[in-house]
Amino acid sequence: MLLNTSIQTSSPLQHLPLSSLFFHSPTTIGFRHPIGIRAGIGRTNSIKCSISQVHSYGTLDYERRPPLKWSSLYRRISFMDNPELGSSSVLNQWEEEGRKLTKWELCRVVKELRKYRRYKLALEVYEWMSDQGDRFRLSSSDSAIQLDLISKVHGISTAEDYFSGLPKALKDKRAYGALLNAYAQAQMREKAEYMMEEMKSRGYTVHSLPFNVMMTLYMNLREFEKVNSIIAEMVEKNVALDLYSYNILLSCCGAMGSMEEMEEVFTRMTLDGTVNPNWTTYSTMATMYMKMGQFEKAEDCLKKLESRITGRDRIPFHYLLSLYSSIGKKEEIYRVWDIYKSSFPSIQNLGYHAMIASLIRLDDIQGAETIYEEWLLVKTSCDPRIFNLLMGWYIKEGLVDKAESFLNQVIEVGKPNSSTWEILAEGHISQNRISEALSCMKEATSAEGAKNWRPKPTNVSAFFSLCEGKGDMTSREGLMDVLRQVGWLEDEAYMSEVNSSDREGVALKLSVENSRIDANDADLLLNRLQ
Incomplete structure (x- = not known):
């Protein structure tokens, strides 16, 4: 097990504004090792940085050959009847x-x-290669990819064990x-x-x-001042x-609400000479402008984003759809969708998910259903995620019977x-349909994805409160069996969330019904949740 040690670094430059760290002179800022960092888009336009897959570290050093039948093999693995x-x-x-x-074929898959x-499935391909003895020469690049996959499939502890067991020759900068x-x-x-x-x-x-x-990491932890320290270093x-260092800086400046510094970073980026803004740059800036209420500037960035789409990359279209929905531009959503469909022979599930989610965000349920x-x-x-988008809208609007009817269609x-x-x-x-709700929760335990299913604490808490209000302890115990x-x-942390949600709900109810509950009753009710 690796040491769990916190290292503190500091720099005399770390407390300066981000832009001032490199605007004082045209230093040698250039493009190296792209790793694909983007600002994620959600209903609340929250900031989420993500790091690309490990092979962007230069880990694809396997033999280059002309395209073979790898795509057929990929489809057979991806769509197997019994995963x-x-x-x-x-x-x-x-x-x-x-x-x-x-x-080559296996690594391409x-x-x-x-x-x-x-x-x-990807990890299983590597495990199969390893089981073939000396037939396939696995390099440090392959070890790095395996470590990445192990951490995602089996968790950090298993990844640490794998790292510790690597031969010295394979434990290079890629593995680290x-x-x-x-x-x-x-x-x-x-x-x-x-x-x-x-x-x-x-x-x-x-x-x-x-x-x-x-x-x-620091962006995701919202420790923006740490970004300042790293830039100084x-x-x-x-x-x-x-390119991606700049994109992170743009996100950081925007997250701190500094439009002026964000624009200064962008200016320096365009003057760099070796770094060219790409579509993720404009996606990031559009997101930040939206957070600042600068919708005209955001829309201008989306136009520039669209002009940067090249090759066969589908992902920029997904971002465009989501971002246009965030500023309420329904006509632009349909326009981008038409361009998307004309650019590819077929649209994959992720594309349909992005389009339906965008329309639902604007309450265009008729368009989403079409x-x-x-x-x-x-x-x-x-x-199933596509089904769930429509199901979620029906429930949000109180159309429970329609959602139930829709689910019956889904099952078909x-x-x-x-x-x-x-x-x-x-x-x-x-x-307040206790038995029906419990029946659905029981169905969830045997449905697809049950192994990774985490019932929302707010739903569990609401169900418990409903049972207690109705005096139905049998149903309450039934949900306990589901959990x-x-x-x-x-899981103590999970149940703590459930109890926290329960306390918040009780506190809200007490504030609404204050005239009907005396102090002693309130204390007894809250003590029950401690």
């Missing part, structure tokens, strides 16, 4: 059919699986960078800081990537800022997941 059999079953069958697999967050990245994504600040110091002592921090990882050590019907006709696989064309059932349960709770079955009843 529990794992990737190895597909790979074994593939070779039994007389087709010998190469490392892994890359695609990681792209769509099919981490377990992968573990640093894993710590950052898990928001384990002290371990990330310790690993960063280890990398410095080994000479692994001569480029921007590890600094970008740490800045991303990069300037002092003459480590060139790359796009949903279109998706049903062209889908290659069912994505696909498989609802645990969240689908919980959404319906939430509707039943809102209408026990999915492993959350013994």
Whole structure:
């Protein structure tokens, strides 16, 4: 187990404004090692930085060959009828059919699986390669990718064990960078800081990537002043800022509400000469302008974002749809959707999800239902998240019976997941239907995704309060059994959230019904929740 040590660094420059750290002279700020950091878009336009996959560290050093049949193999793994059999079953069958697999093909499949967050299947491909003895030469690049996948599938502790067991020859800057990245994504600040110091002592921090990882961590922890400190260190050590360093700085300035500094950073970026703003730059700036209420400037950034879309990248369209919905531009959403559909022979589930989510955000339920019907006709696989978007809107609007009818239709064309059932349960709770809500929660325990299902503490709390108000302790115990079955009843942190939600609900009720509850009754009610 690695040391859990917090390393504190300081610099005489760290307390200066972000822009002043590098505006005082045209230092050698250039582009190196892209890692893809973006500002995530949600209903509340919250800031969320993310670090790209580890292979952007320069870890794809496997043999370059002309495109082969990797896409067919990828589809067979991705859409297998029984994912529990794992990737190895597909790979074994593939070779039994007389087709010998190469490392290039396998690594290309892994890359695609990681792209769509099919981490377990991707890890199983590497495990299959490892089981083949000396047939495939696995490099330090492969070890770094495996470490990244292990952290996502099995958790940090298992990733640490894997790292500790690596041969010295494979434990290079890639492996260290992968573990640093894993710590950052898990928001384990002290371990990330310790690993960063280890990398410095080994000479692994001569480029921007590890600094970008740490800045991303601090952004996600909303410790914006730490970003200032890292920029100061990069300037002092003459480590060139790359495109994504600038994008993080833009996010940081915007998060602190400093439009002037954000624009100064952007100006310096455009004057750099080796760094060109890309679509993620304009996506970040549009998000920050929206947070500041500068909607005209935000829309101008979206136009520039659209002009930067190149190649076969679908993701920028998803951001455009979401961002236009955030500023209420429904006509622009439909315009971008038309361009999106004309740019690709088919639209994948993520595209339909982005479009339907954008329309629902604007309460254009008729438009969302139309796009949903279109998706049903062209889908290659069912994505419960798309069902859930419509289910969620129906419940929010109090249309519980319509949501129930919709779920029956869903069952005919696909498989609802645990969240689908919980959404319906939430509707039943809102209408005081205890037995129906409990039935839905029980269905969730055996639905798709049940292993990773985390019932919302607010729903659990509301159900408990409803049961107690009705004196239905049998149903309350029934939900306790559900929580026990999915492993959350013994989770102290989770149950603390449930109890906290319960206390908040009681406090609100007390404030509303103050004239009908005397002090002694209130104390007894609150003490029950301690």
